[in-house]
Amino acid sequence: MFRGIFMIVSYICLAGGFIAVVMDGTRSLGMGSLFLTSTGDLVQVRFPNLPATLFSLHPLLWDPVGQQIMRLPVCIVLGGLGLVLLMIAGRKPEGRGFAKGL
DSSP states (O other): OHHHHHHHHHHHHHHHHHHHHHHHHHHHHHHTSOOOOBHHHHHHHHOTTHHHHHHTSOHHHIIIIIHHHHHSBHHHHHHHHHHHHHHHHOOOOOOOGGGGGO
């Protein structure tokens, strides 16, 4: 059951990362220079109350980890999360006994 959930969420993250690459590529072509949307900008626009909640995290968790993630481009964060979840889901175990040959 968890394997299926991980697979669905990983494919959604990979699709979101691909959409972010296409959007940033379109903006870059239109502006004539490289443009990458940071995760912090996306979070601030889509979820305005979330940054205040994130700042209330423990400083040892927020300072080295959270701020670096917010500086990364959205396509890298979503693509990386999708790949990690896809690796966690892994392959389907092979059947045993008689059903293995089918």
